[in-house]
Amino acid sequence: MSTSTKKKMLDAAVLLFNAKGYGGTSVRAIAQKADVNPALISYYFKNKDGLLEELAIDYFEGYMDVLGKAMNEVDRTYAPAAIKEVIVSLLEHQRSHAETARFIYRELTLDSMLAKEVASTYLAKEKYAFSSLFEQGIRQKHLVSFPVAYTIMQLKTMLMTPYLQKHYLTNVLYVFPHEPYFHVMHQQQVCGWIDQMTLAVKQHA
Amino acid sequence: MSTSTKKKMLDAAVLLFNAKGYGGTSVRAIAQKADVNPALISYYFKNKDGLLEELAIDYFEGYMDVLGKAMNEVDRTYAPAAIKEVIVSLLEHQRSHAETARFIYRELTLDSMLAKEVASTYLAKEKYAFSSLFEQGIRQKHLVSFPVAYTIMQLKTMLMTPYLQKHYLTNVLYVFPHEPYFHVMHQQQVCGWIDQMTLAVKQHA
Numbered sequence: 001m002s003t004s005t006k007k008k009m010l011d012a013a014v015l016l017f018n019a020k021g022y023g024g025t026s027v028r029a030i031a032q033k034a035d036v037n038p039a040l041i042s043y044y045f046k047n048k049d050g051l052l053e054e055l056a057i058d059y060f061e062g063y064m065d066v067l068g069k070a071m072n073e074v075d076r077t078y079a080p081a082a083i084k085e086v087i088v089s090l091l092e093h094q095r096s097h098a099e100t101a102r103f104i105y106r107e108l109t110l111d112s113m114l115a116k117e118v119a120s121t122y123l124a125k126e127k128y129a130f131s132s133l134f135e136q137g138i139r140q141k142h143l144v145s146f147p148v149a150y151t152i153m154q155l156k157t158m159l160m161t162p163y164l165q166k167h168y169l170t171n172v173l174y175v176f177p178h179e180p181y182f183h184v185m186h187q188q189q190v191c192g193w194i195d196q197m198t199l200a201v202k203q204h205a
Numbered sequence: 206m207s208t209s210t211k212k213k214m215l216d217a218a219v220l221l222f223n224a225k226g227y228g229g230t231s232v233r234a235i236a237q238k239a240d241v242n243p244a245l246i247s248y249y250f251k252n253k254d255g256l257l258e259e260l261a262i263d264y265f266e267g268y269m270d271v272l273g274k275a276m277n278e279v280d281r282t283y284a285p286a287a288i289k290e291v292i293v294s295l296l297e298h299q300r301s302h303a304e305t306a307r308f309i310y311r312e313l314t315l316d317s318m319l320a321k322e323v324a325s326t327y328l329a330k331e332k333y334a335f336s337s338l339f340e341q342g343i344r345q346k347h348l349v350s351f352p353v354a355y356t357i358m359q360l361k362t363m364l365m366t367p368y369l370q371k372h373y374l375t376n377v378l379y380v381f382p383h384e385p386y387f388h389v390m391h392q393q394q395v396c397g398w399i400d401q402m403t404l405a406v407k408q409h410a
Contacts, residue, residue, distance in 0.1 A: 119376045149378040173354040197403035
């Protein structure tokens with residue numbers, strides 16, 4: 001079994017989950033779309049839940065690699081710049097896994113076992129990384145002082161918006177998350193928000 | 206049939222939808238929880254989809270009333286203050302319909318008929334209201350200039366976060382969206398973001 005066959009099954013599953021929902025997608029339909037025998041899916045993932053778990057692990061292992069690499073490489077002397085660099089890396093990872101991000105982020109809004117596992121393994125580490133940067137920025141008076149948990153809430157929400165709110169963006173705001181222009185604007189917006197938090201501290205000083 | 210019986214059925218449905226998902230909740234279970242005959246649900250809402258639609262209409266009719274009233278009452282001479290007043294009204298509406306908001310906001314992330322209808326009737330009007338305020342603020346140089354659609358994207362995302370990301374907030378960030386303290390902080394954060402956009406324009410001037 002080549003990794004490319006496995007990837008084909010995972011890709012087919014994501015496309016169907018996004019189009020018809022997790023509940024509305026059968027193992028048989030995934031096999032058909034991936035052009036493999038349904039038995040192969042059972043063999044590799046056991047069942048649909050196994051496939052979902054594999055998708056989430058795959059996505060977040062890659063995400064944490066990118067985060068870890070960015071955290072190691074950034075120059076932390078000036079926290080706002082370091083935060084923006086980390087943000088740009090994470091946006092890039094999301095963008096290159098757009099369909100998976102779209103599906104996974106929606107799944108995580110549920111109160112499920114999967115959401116609990118992802119929360120305790122990956123998202124807790126991510127929170128720790130963000131906290132250290134924001135706390136440093138506040139300590140050095142480069143960022144406006146506000147409880148860090150709420151700042152992370154806002155950051156995470158902004159990062160996930162293009163994937164979680166695709167319908168609203170496309171049909172109400174007429175901005176199109178799959179277009180290059182959107183990504184330029186979105187990155188400007190998230191980084192601009194960090195800049196505004198540094199301006200705010202200068203005003204208060 | 207009293208409105209209170211109807212309300213009892215809608216309330217029971219929301220609680221079950223949030224606990225077991227829309228797909229995992231039967232009309233029979235809703236009837237049982239509401240302590241009514243299942244036939245009454247069929248009579249009033251036709252079926253589960255009818256009940257879902259009624260929930261969404263109920264929620265957004267109330268939401269638009271609050272928005273319309275706030276838009277009429279605010280003093281628009283200084284847009285940032287007007288925007289903050291409107292935000293406070295909408296947060297209050299969400300808060301007093303927390304369980305419904307939680308369910309409905311998640312439903313709207315789907316690419317469904319319901320999401321399309323809500324988008325074209327309610328959310329388009331809301332966008333129009335927000336646009337007029339933000340555009341006025343930019344024109345009068347009280348708000349930093351940035352394409353309004355992206356600013357509304359950020360605002361809407363911030364407004365919905367406590368309901369859409371309850372699991373992440375509770376289990377990763379340890380902030381608790383049902384607590385009064387959370388609402389104080391969340392309101393401060395959204396309004397503080399508006400303030401930062403006014404500070405940013407002063408810096409650039």
